[in-house]
Amino acid sequence: MKKLLSVLLICLCVLAVTTCSKDEPSDLRKFESALIDVQEAEDHMKETMNHINLNELESLSKTDMADENKKALNQLQDDINNELMPKFDDYEAAAKQLPADSDEVKDLKSSYLETVDDKRQQLNQLNTFVKLCNQSVKANEDILYYTKLFEKNRSRIEENVKKGQEAGNTEEVARFVQKLEDNNKRLKSTAEATIENKDQQAAQDGISEAVMPLIGQQIRDLNKTNIESVQINDARKNAIEMYYSLQNYYETREETMDISEKLSKIDHHKLPKKGEDLEKYDQAFEDELNEVKATYQ
Template sequence: MKPWLLAFLLVCAIFSLVACGNRTQSDLNQFEQSMSEVDKKQDHVKKTMDDIHLNRLNELSKSDLTDRNKEDFEQMSKDMDKKLMPAFKSYKEAAHSLPADTKAVKQLRTEYLKEVDQQEKALKKDRDYIRLCNQSVKTNEDILNYTRLFEKRRAQLEIKVADAKKAGENKSADALVGKLKDNNKKLQEVAKKYLDAEDPKQTKVVIKDKIEPLISKQIEDLNQSTVTDNETTKARQSAIEMYYSLQNYYETRQQTIDISTKLEQYDMNKLTLTGKDLSEYHKNYNKALKRLKEDVN
């Protein structure tokens, strides 16, 4: 190749590189100008996280999930849905509107949007955890209510049996009491033999496969039993209602096991609970931005 042609091509290449660099610089300038608005929206998200005291989840998670924490979890859930997630949606929409024409700036935007998606995933994980806590509080309340209802109906049953005996229905009343004692013995035998408090999953299997079918059969037997005496019939109905409350208790207990298992999968030290935590997701973007600025200068 002739020397003059080589020199000409070299000059063209230099001009091309300069022009490309200028386009990238101009594109980056526009990108950063738009980013200032995105940063404001992200700052609002971070402030909202701190304002609703999301970091209190750490403290609350160490306490029993009872009605004492009910208001805290309910308020936090409302704040997540009505304040934090709408603020994040606005921030995400602004991020997706960031301009990028050159390859380098497009790559930078892609990195930023990837990190925004990671932030959203983290906040949704927080929201899911709070919802599980609310469900846990609710099912624990239900467990307590069904226990109280069982005791109430058992007391009613005793009164109805006494009424039946006062009415001279000793034979039918004694037969009913005998059946109930036999039912109770069978339930106790199953619980003693199979229930393992140290293994919640096994407990759930036993409830589903052994205890619930047994209670259902006992309810069915009571419904099908022939009782003609008036007061004993009332006592039998009280017994059936007592068993239904016991059935509801065990159904809810299975739910508590499911919820507890899901809650145990969360590592509180890894949840994103503060505005500072949220900022940590943009480390790679900040490094990429710094490198690009060095390249175009």
Template sequence: MKKIICIVLLFCFSITLSACGNEGSTEFKDFDSTLNDVKSKETELKKVIDDIHLKRLDDLSKTDMTDNNKKEFNELQNKVNSKLIPKLDNYETAAKKLPADSEETKKLKSTYLKSVKEKKAAINNLKNFTDLCNQAVKANEDILDYTKLFEKNRSQVEAHIQKASDAGSTTDVNNFKHKLEQNNKELRNTAEKEADSTDSTKVRQSIETQIMPLIDKQIKDLNKTAITNNYVNDARKNAIEMYYSLQNYYETRKETIDISEQLEKINAKDLPKKGEDLEKFDADFNKEYNNVKEGFN
């Protein structure tokens, strides 16, 4: 009787183990089937990376920015944002829907989502790099524009002063010229303190705590200056506009410092330039996946 019971129990136990094995195999097949769909999304993602020709980033980021280069950089940025990022989102969404009902598939999904997270971080670094490069281009163009505007207003100041001198307004002219000369001397001395500094923090602090407050003060002083001659008054208006250009120049200068600091945090060599560059993130998953797959074969 005991032998019969023992045989029956062993038989039941073997049936239970067999059922569990079949269930695990089914869950893995479901996971594997969905994984194929996810990988098709990744294939689309890789194709977009290849189609964008991101390898050009290496050349563009090392050369002076011409109009043609600027246009190409802008096109790269647009393609990354409008084509690559949506494909990345689709891929990530599909990966998160991987079924995970057994311990094996739960671990596999966790490992795979980790690789997706790393791919996303790499592509976001790529996006940030192209965005920052274009911001740097725009900021440098703005600096050039503010410099030109400063020079334009300076020329107009000189022209109005000359007209006032020709009209015989000696007192107004001399007082105004003296004030401008003093202002320029103060600004030059203040700006030169950190002009050659390679410490971006010190340069930023100098702009915020010394240069900008000084320009504000000089604008207020000019507004309070008593002037009777119309030409000198026009010169004052242009001088104030000149100082506003300086303010914008230094504000944008701070912006370029911020952009440079952010760019320094990104290693351009590590950015994915080809679809196959994403494959290195799959190493852990592939190893784990193959081990689980062999267990069900």
């Protein structure tokens, strides 16, 4: 009887161990089955990425931005925002729905979600780089616009000064011209010392703390100047507009410095250009999955 009970007890223990050993692989198989659907969503994302001509980013980021290149950069931005990232969102949402009941499979899911996060960070970096390139193009266009506006107002000043001289307002013309010359010398000296600073942060600080306040002071000074001649009053208005265009110019210069600094921190050679470039982030998870599966073989 004791022998029979002993045999029965051994059988029950074996059955219990067998039951436990089947529970984990079942949970794992459910995870792997769902993972196939997740990877299918990832494949759709990769296909979308491959259809976007990201390889041209290498050349576009180096060349002067002609209209054609500007359009190409804008198109890349639109494709990333409207096509690639929505596909990635679908993939990420599917990954978050992976079933995980046991602690072991929960760890696997957590590891997989880390790979998804790594891929998102890479695409975010790519998106940031393209945005910065577009911002750089826009800022350079603005600088050109403000430069032309400055020259336009300077030309008008010269015309009105000439009219003032012809009208016989020589003393007022002389005082006004001298004021502008003094302003320009001071501004040129301050601006050159600021922009030529090799420390970019110091250059940016110099624009906001020295150049901009100086221009503001010169505008206020011109507004307070007592002028009787109609022609010189018109020249003063032109001068104020000229200084406003200078303010916008230097604000944009400061912006371009900030953009350049951010761009310099991104190694565009390492940015993903094809879906396959994201596959390396799967390796750690795949190794972990294979280790878990090996324990049940």
